Amino acid sequence: MREVVIISGKGGTGKTSLAASFAYLEGSNALVSDCDVDAANMHLLLDANFRSKEDFFSGDLAVIDEDICINCGKCDEVCRFDAIDVIDDQHRVDFISCEGCWYCSRVCPTEAISMVKQKAGDLFVSDIKNGSKMVHAKLGFAAENSGKLVAKVKQEAKILALKEDKAFVITDGSPGIGCPVISSLSGANLVVLVTEATVSGLHDLKRVHKLVKTFSYESVCIINKYDLNEEMSQKIEIFLEKEGIKLVAKLPYDDTFTKALALAQPIVEYSSDGELSTLVKESWEKIKTIIEENDK
Amino acid sequence: MKITIASGKGGTGKTTISTNLVSYLSTLKQSVVLADLDVEEPNSALFLRGDLEKEQVSYKMIPKWEEADCTFCGECADVCNFNAIVALSDEIIVYPELCHSCYACSELCPTDSLPMTSERIGEIKAFTSDGFSFIEGRLDLGQEMAVPLIAQTIDYVDENFKNHIKIFDAPPGTSCPVIEASRGSDYVILVTESTPFGLNDLKLAVETMRVLNQKFGVIINRYGIGDNGVETYCADENIEIITKVKNDREVAKLYSKGELIYPKIGHFRDSLDEIVTFIGGLKCEK
Amino acid sequence: MKIIFTAKGENWNSPMDARFGRMEMLVIYDEENDTLEMVSNEGIEEMEHGAGLQTAKKVMELKPDVIITGNGAGQKALDLLKRTTVKMYIGAGDMTLEEAYSAYKNSQLKTQF
Numbered sequence: 001m002r003e004v005v006i007i008s009g010k011g012g013t014g015k016t017s018l019a020a021s022f023a024y025l026e027g028s029n030a031l032v033s034d035c036d037v038d039a040a041n042m043h044l045l046l047d048a049n050f051r052s053k054e055d056f057f058s059g060d061l062a063v064i065d066e067d068i069c070i071n072c073g074k075c076d077e078v079c080r081f082d083a084i085d086v087i088d089d090q091h092r093v094d095f096i097s098c099e100g101c102w103y104c105s106r107v108c109p110t111e112a113i114s115m116v117k118q119k120a121g122d123l124f125v126s127d128i129k130n131g132s133k134m135v136h137a138k139l140g141f142a143a144e145n146s147g148k149l150v151a152k153v154k155q156e157a158k159i160l161a162l163k164e165d166k167a168f169v170i171t172d173g174s175p176g177i178g179c180p181v182i183s184s185l186s187g188a189n190l191v192v193l194v195t196e197a198t199v200s201g202l203h204d205l206k207r208v209h210k211l212v213k214t215f216s217y218e219s220v221c222i223i224n225k226y227d228l229n230e231e232m233s234q235k236i237e238i239f240l241e242k243e244g245i246k247l248v249a250k251l252p253y254d255d256t257f258t259k260a261l262a263l264a265q266p267i268v269e270y271s272s273d274g275e276l277s278t279l280v281k282e283s284w285e286k287i288k289t290i291i292e293e294n295d296k
Numbered sequence: 297m298k299i300t301i302a303s304g305k306g307g308t309g310k311t312t313i314s315t316n317l318v319s320y321l322s323t324l325k326q327s328v329v330l331a332d333l334d335v336e337e338p339n340s341a342l343f344l345r346g347d348l349e350k351e352q353v354s355y356k357m358i359p360k361w362e363e364a365d366c367t368f369c370g371e372c373a374d375v376c377n378f379n380a381i382v383a384l385s386d387e388i389i390v391y392p393e394l395c396h397s398c399y400a401c402s403e404l405c406p407t408d409s410l411p412m413t414s415e416r417i418g419e420i421k422a423f424t425s426d427g428f429s430f431i432e433g434r435l436d437l438g439q440e441m442a443v444p445l446i447a448q449t450i451d452y453v454d455e456n457f458k459n460h461i462k463i464f465d466a467p468p469g470t471s472c473p474v475i476e477a478s479r480g481s482d483y484v485i486l487v488t489e490s491t492p493f494g495l496n497d498l499k500l501a502v503e504t505m506r507v508l509n510q511k512f513g514v515i516i517n518r519y520g521i522g523d524n525g526v527e528t529y530c531a532d533e534n535i536e537i538i539t540k541v542k543n544d545r546e547v548a549k550l551y552s553k554g555e556l557i558y559p560k561i562g563h564f565r566d567s568l569d570e571i572v573t574f575i576g577g578l579k580c581e582k
Numbered sequence: 583m584k585i586i587f588t589a590k591g592e593n594w595n596s597p598m599d600a601r602f603g604r605m606e607m608l609v610i611y612d613e614e615n616d617t618l619e620m621v622s623n624e625g626i627e628e629m630e631h632g633a634g635l636q637t638a639k640k641v642m643e644l645k646p647d648v649i650i651t652g653n654g655a656g657q658k659a660l661d662l663l664k665r666t667t668v669k670m671y672i673g674a675g676d677m678t679l680e681e682a683y684s685a686y687k688n689s690q691l692k693t694q695f
Binding site for chain 1: 304305306307308336337339342375377378396397398399400403404440468469470471472475479489490491492493496497500503504507508518521522523543545548549551552553554
């Protein structure tokens with residue numbers, strides 16, 4: 001089983017559209033995991049049916065037991081997040097401001113404050129188009145994606161993939177350069193960097209590549225919308241060459257991207273023999289070849 | 297008047313709208329200031345050229361280990377719920393980027409060996425351009441805690457631009473940084489696209505705004521290419537659509553070069569006019 | 583030599599865990615005495631952030647000469663481990679412990695530092 005993780009430093013580069021296309025092409029050979037939990041969208045393109053659901057907990061929230069609380073104000077004194085309000089002479093926790101640091105509960109003289117795990121969202125396993133399954137998550141209010149949640153999504157996907165003897169796990173990676181993306185990269189046999197030919201595209205590519213390099217993952221790149229700004233596209237190519245990153249494809253700015261999105265279809269399903277689809281199919285074949293060569 | 301421009305996900309055109317809006321407002325002789333609160337990745341400055349007026353370092357409080365009286369009891373690491381302290385047998389190591397500045401380790405240390413000190417997390421820069429100012433908060437590389445810098449950038453704008461129309465460009469997503477960027481504003485404009493993705497992310501953003509009890513409306517960007525899911529949703533939920541910005545490859549081209557859109561594209565300017573009128577209405581309500 | 587494997591099971595046939603920070607368990611092989619010992623990394627899946635650091639601390643306390651893993655550690659954990667003389671070998675994420683050990687013995691693994 002081989003893991004391919006698709007990432008991009010910034011939003012709007014077409015990362016999810018491409019990841020879903022690769023998943024669609026591979027069909028029942030690939031298990032899919034969506035680690036872009038902040039903007040989990042892949043399930044829309046793959047028509048996920050939310051088959052099984054599991055609560056996901058993350059972070060702590062202080063809760064005051066008003067029967068035990070003597071309103072001494074010690075909690076308010078130590079809280080640096082302004083999360084203790086006094087309403088009707090009773091100390092209460094503002095759940096939006098509480099950072100879950102435990103300080104108040106540690107200093108409360110009557111042990112009236114307990115820390116409860118907050119439900120951060122739901123974890124789903126779904127059946128998807130083309131006969132496979134995907135693991136994905138939905139975050140609740142003010143819940144933040146974390147290395148922990150992503151690790152959980154990936155772990156579930158990996159277990160399922162091994163059980164069902166899949167050839168690939170295709171992962172839509174997390175954004176940014178923090179804990180979640182590190183977690184989403186774990187176990188990757190190949191990282192696909194998706195960027196676009198814009199001023200911010202190159203900037204973000206550099207940032208995220210630096211992270212990929214720390215872990216010595218092998219990475220390849222796809223430049224999307226290369227013809228929007230060919231000068232920028234060239235700059236990106238020079239960067240890739242310098243860093244020894246293989247360029248898998250340059251995709252043109254193409255309305256097919258959005259038209260397919262509008263129908264909630266991966267590009268290769270929407271126009272299976274269009275120009276863009278052909279390029280996307282070639283990209284996936286190239287990626288597979290690179291993985292095979294690395295295995296040797 | 298404080299307006300936050302937000303979106304459920306990145307890449308919807310939030311920065312394009314806010315940079316163009318602030319520049320356009322200034323041509324209408326309005327005093328206006330833009331603050332880029334996407335502190336991990338502020339890129340308004342790529343589109344707005346301005347002169348650096350003022351620079352201010354931003355700090356957060358973190359514990360600093362003092363060896364002298366330390367007994368290596370490990371209490372500090374035990375009380376830290378964020379794994380920001382590693383207590384070895386002969387050294388206490390603090391990881392500032394994981395620290396939430398809760399003070400627990402410092403104040404619960406039996407030997408006062410972890411006094412709080414300020415540490416640089418980034419900077420706030422103020423620029424002046426043709427007829428308006430823009431401010432950006434920028435986290436230093438390797439810093440992960442966006443919320444304190446967002447709060448400080450908002451404070452800076454509040455203090456220095458009392459009578460201006462204040463436009464805040466929020467970070468993407470629906471988590472804590474966006475909440476921090478939204479909760480003090482008079483109004484939040486959610487930028488979305490007319491696609492199922494856009495709709496999905498919009499719904500999440502709307503849920504967040506409703507929990508916050510925040511007034512909000514929607515701008516549909518790249519209108520005309522997708523479906524009408526967003527419009528139907530907004531109608532069903534009684535959410536105001538402020539304007540629909542037409543999909544246009546020329547807009548994308550100008551964006552890729554870091555140029556402003558409205559001076560060259562008429563329909564884009566028409567959309568900005570609708571936003572300006574809408575903001576005018578909000579002012580009257582106030 | 584004391585060798586730590588990042589593992590998903592406690593014997594030679596068990597698969598390696600490619601992850602460092604969030605590894606399921608540590609398996610320690612003592613070459614002199616030819617013994618295999620398991621130390622659980624339980625609780626790590628509950629950590630939202632900083633998992634790598636806590637695991638690195640645990641590893642350091644065991645004072646190994648060599649760590650064999652898959653992807654390698656993140657920057658923070660790496661810096662912590664660099665305070666010791668331990669050598670980190672990576673690229674064994676898809677192997678069993680036995681295969682990882684023989685790959686290490688035959689100098690087929692890359693070092694992270």
